Amino acid sequence: MERQRFLSLSICIILGSYGLFAQQTGVVDYPTLGIRFTIPDGWKGAESGEVFLMGSDTKPGLLILMTHQESQIQNLKAQAEAGLVDEGINLQKSGDFEKVGSEGIGAEFSGNIQGTQAKAYIAAVVNPFGTGVTVVAATDVPNYSSLYKQLAKEIAGSLQFSQPKEPPVTEEWRQTLQGAKLTYLNSYSSSGYDSYGGYSDHEEILLCGNRFTFYKSSSMSIDTGGAYASSAGNSNNAGNWTVATSGAGVPLLRLQYDNGTISDYELEYKETKTYLNGYRYFRTYDHGECR
Structure with a gap:
């Protein structure tokens, strides 16, 4: 996983079936980053380049984990206000900030991905040991519901941080x-x-x-x-x-x-x-x- 970029990673798969090429479930551990989290029930995932992707056999859309280097909540808010803009991606904050855990924030975003109207809930959490985590739960507008907010918050709530172990x-x-x-x-x-x-x-x-x-x-x-x-x-x-x-x-x-x-x-x-x-x-x- 990498830092705070959303990346143009063939994001069109967010809007439809995941394909389920990935098989990892349960707890995911990155000791070199000092980061652990739990994949929600019914979802499975795998690392793909600089992010960790999760998909479901029964639910549309995609869950994405990526890292960031921010240590201050106000900096995360400033980045969120600027939106997520990349090649083929334009998501702007459409809801109010909410507190996520003791060291995180979250909000809903709306816009388009590869020309399709999309909606997402994005939560970002600060890590006291260094590398923080951003969680994105996204799908197309017709399929979006409070479930994606729940999923993003569930993953954010499962995060455990520790001192990174250097190999x-x-x-x-x-x-x-x-x-x-x-x-x-x-x-x-x-x-x-x-x-x-x-x-x-x-x-x-x-x-x-x-x-x-x-x-x-x-x-x-x-x-x-x-x-x-x-x-x-x-x-x-x-x-x-x-x-x-x-x-x-x-x-x-x-x-x-x-x-x-x-x-x-x-x-x-x-x-x-x-x-x-x-x-x-x-x-x-x-x-x-x-x-």
């Missing part, structure tokens, strides 16, 4: 990456009679102490003989870094930029090579750039 691999990666420069290179070119096209991408992540610098450049050019076009751009940013763990126990390189933006990269080491989000990065230490 050994997290510290191993933290030591491995200290002082490293991670470099990604990708380029392509093709040419033919009176024509040429190509692009190049270059990315560097320098990890020194608890700070990082991020540099990225890209360029593209096309020449068809009768016309020519090109573009180029670069960015250079900085912030703090650490190695965290996803709910499924996958180590993550977490970059928290000075502007507050957070980026996570799944870490993998295979055949003596380092991969971030499945892409090969060259890892070097003799760069002389850490002071």
Whole structure:
């Protein structure tokens, strides 16, 4: 599970049958996040990318769990007032805030999902140990009832938080990456009679102490003989870094930029090579750039 985004995860399945590809029931435990919750009776679920999805054989719609990093109720309220807007999704708060447990809020939302009128009850709970949880119970308008509010509150009420347990691999990666420069290179070119096209991408992540610098450049050019076009751009940013763990126990390189933006990269080491989000990065230490 990930942070506070609603995500465009083929959300159209919210509006109809779940398909029940998932089989997990009962208590779900994420010790690396310090989060436990219980799937309601008659529902089953599974992790899907950055969220946990639950569906029913007999009830339409979908229950969704996702994480957030907010520690203050007022910040959760501000996010709720802004609504949930993503590709194909526009849900705006349509009901008053209600207290959910001792450290949470909830409200009804209305709008559309993939062009279909939809309604949802969304509850967000603060975790005193860190990563909080947002629960979404959604379906299309004709099928919406107080049941979805009840389900969202039931899941929120079942949440148990504890101090996250860090797996050994997290510290191993933290030591491995200290002082490293991670470099990604990708380029392509093709040419033919009176024509040429190509692009190049270059990315560097320098990890020194608890700070990082991020540099990225890209360029593209096309020449068809009768016309020519090109573009180029670069960015250079900085912030703090650490190695965290996803709910499924996958180590993550977490970059928290000075502007507050957070980026996570799944870490993998295979055949003596380092991969971030499945892409090969060259890892070097003799760069002389850490002071």
